[in-house]
Amino acid sequence: MQDINVVELKDDIELQEPILVVGLPGVGHVGKLVAEHLVEELKAEKVIEIYSKHFPPQAIVDDKSEVRLVNNEIYTCSTDKNDLVILVGDHQSSTGEGHYQLCDTYLDIAEEYGVKTIYTLGGFPTGQLTHTDEVLGAVNNIDMIEGLKEAGVEFKPNEPGGGIVGASGLLLGVSKFRKMNAACLMGLTSGYLVDPKSAQSLLRVICKIFDIEIDEGPLEERAKEMEKIVARLKEVEQQQQGIPEPSMSEEDLRYIG
Amino acid sequence: MQDINVVELKDDIELQEPILVVGLPGVGHVGKLVAEHLVEELKAEKVIEIYSKHFPPQAIVDDKSEVRLVNNEIYTCSTDKNDLVILVGDHQSSTGEGHYQLCDTYLDIAEEYGVKTIYTLGGFPTGQLTHTDEVLGAVNNIDMIEGLKEAGVEFKPNEPGGGIVGASGLLLGVSKFRKMNAACLMGLTSGYLVDPKSAQSLLRVICKIFDIEIDEGPLEERAKEMEKIVARLKEVEQQQQGIPEPSMSEEDLRYIG
């Protein structure tokens, strides 16, 4: 077995103005939820499976008790404006080196498909259980900013302060060398829980960018379940909170490193 | 030294309808206990030793104070219905990448022997000290399910929820690409202790599948010793338990990720 195994399920893929959308597991699984929702609602077709030693040594069990190796998958579909290439997966790389190698693999495939623009989807951890609709953006080419602002994306200098870690960040950085435009769109989320509500906010922004309409129903339902859990968590939190400790302001913490 | 060293102790091995049984260390050491018990009771013969840089840098001391390098070993034996190829070992890989490489090595050997079917044995952690006889299954080909159900294996959609980690899962996922049928059989166990009682339950299932009879004596004895320890642990647990904390249901925890 090689380090990375790209299994092509379909030959001769021809795409019109294809855009790569990346939604791998990460903070609040926001990006993964949105990308998987797109795959389902747009009836995208699976064209590639990616296996790698850099994924955890693990098999996933489906609802029929059948297993498959953890992987990343690439789907394609058409919309009025663009064809979409959607990258989803069970895991990101479990090694730093693997992140760089997988990123190169993703971009090799994207280039072969003629992709010129990339959107990586993720979550931005706020540490707060209170929901906000905000979607934060970062780009590898400032020319993209105006258009994204019109779609409702917000931009804040130097945010996220800790940089963008994992495939979402790496794809922006590396695709720059390949003259591809790439933006990372992050739904704000607590960082503690799977967050379908943040995914809904991010989905709306994506729909504006791609000029498409998508049924939010399934995400809506999961969001409602989640709200009940959050309510209970807040209760627990209140019960456990005694007298607050003397604490540093966020401003202060920025200097601790 | 290479990454993986396969030392063949015997040439020209001819096997009839061989089945691979894998029992490496893992949850409750259930799989390891069963596989080692099979080796002993069926008087299986050691035919291969596998050494690897992916095992911990460690030597095992035997009852004569003689040491040997940690390894995995392959035994063969005959039963009325099938020949068995049994993989046991001191350790699984200590690196993610090593898991994939060792898995390929195991399957190369299995293919060479003409193996078409694989059973990986393991434990399924319940978090409860109370014993249950249940054996949970997952397969890489749903055609295997009916037969296994008849032998007493239970199947539950999407279980284990966290997938099957390590050699047990990987072997199912990877052997699928090689057109081998594979099932993972997991004895339910607390997850905290070596569990010979769960091993007994799993052994009974294995005996039905292979149509063999095996003396449970030695496992029985170890199970009895273990029961005493469990009883004492429960006592300690009760002494330490004060007022229970407000807690999330298992249903809830599924959403936390």
Added chain:
Amino acid sequence: MQDINVVELKDDIELQEPILVVGLPGVGHVGKLVAEHLVEELKAEKVIEIYSKHFPPQAIVDDKSEVRLVNNEIYTCSTDKNDLVILVGDHQSSTGEGHYQLCDTYLDIAEEYGVKTIYTLGGFPTGQLTHTDEVLGAVNNIDMIEGLKEAGVEFKPNEPGGGIVGASGLLLGVSKFRKMNAACLMGLTSGYLVDPKSAQSLLRVICKIFDIEIDEGPLEERAKEMEKIVARLKEVEQQQQGIPEPSMSEEDLRYIG
């Protein structure tokens, strides 16, 4: 992508008596602060970018929300006495092996530039929030000690006791084999906080060594902000301190390993 990618931004670099100054992230970010300050105040020119799989898989977001891949960068500038080659960066290697490989890359570049002398800048953790002006030194050639003492560097036998970890130490050790003289200069710092005040002390020593004058203004400002935070931290510390535990002397702790 290779393990390490050296992107040269400028050809035919000719330097006079070049000295390599290294200020990568580390204890109190003292070395990084000083080296970045030198780059800014001496208007050094960026000549090389180094990317590597041994850096974390991460992108940095700038004040325009534009991202770039984490990297190390080399700048050059002229002073009256020497040309300087300054190595700064977002991160050190995240793997032990990467440290060795990157160190070789740095030294290959340095040799190509004709560097004969290296100063690696860092912090020396005291565990105390109280500031001291001291700068501690270690060398790979004892002939350097006299000159450095004149510039205000102090030398203490076997200090730091735990050795010098990371690029600062490795560069001294490895450059010795290449017949380059190298010294590590460490500003004393608590070890808990980014420390611009310690950076000021170290900068003064550097200025004496290089016979240059540098405006300390920006460091001074950051130091003042930091002092307020330290004052608040000390307050918190006093509030939390109850009765002191019976404790081992530092002398004693040296023997615990």
Added chain:
Amino acid sequence: MQDINVVELKDDIELQEPILVVGLPGVGHVGKLVAEHLVEELKAEKVIEIYSKHFPPQAIVDDKSEVRLVNNEIYTCSTDKNDLVILVGDHQSSTGEGHYQLCDTYLDIAEEYGVKTIYTLGGFPTGQLTHTDEVLGAVNNIDMIEGLKEAGVEFKPNEPGGGIVGASGLLLGVSKFRKMNAACLMGLTSGYLVDPKSAQSLLRVICKIFDIEIDEGPLEERAKEMEKIVARLKEVEQQQQGIPEPSMSEEDLRYIG
């Protein structure tokens, strides 16, 4: 730089009946203390330095503030009965894979020197601060046991129960394949502290085996300092001990895995 760099400081080394003695850092630094003591007292000559990416990226500062890269070193010396090849060092490998590679390097050198017998020195952690003179042994060839018992080494079935981890264990396991006899000798030690007293016990055994006499003076002195610290630690321990928790016997703990 290669993965492992063997720097030979001397050519044409001719040794009579050479025995390899290995004392690398480990439990209580017992093995390291004994091997370094042998180097000093027998005025052994350094013949090889080993550098590796598998050692931590670190430089050691000596008493003149001069640094050197962390390494392993090989010394040789003569005694009446045998020539000794002594391996000492700052660190063991920091990766599992590195352990295997370095072990191969050590044995390649040993074979080149004509070594037929190896003693690896280490500590055996008891968890008790009370000293005992005992030295525990394990061998890769049971023919060695009788002779070692006569020198005062004790042998206990399956001890250490957790196997022998690191170079000490690996060298026994791997040298077996090379038809070299090897024993691991372990001084009993608390496991919490550097233990020159246990080193003294081990040294006495070594002296009997090699039929040599060695001044214990320097170890004696360090042992006395250490005793004071142990006394103080015991005091602290007594102060902190309130009512003992309900606890499992050692017998019980053996089954927890």
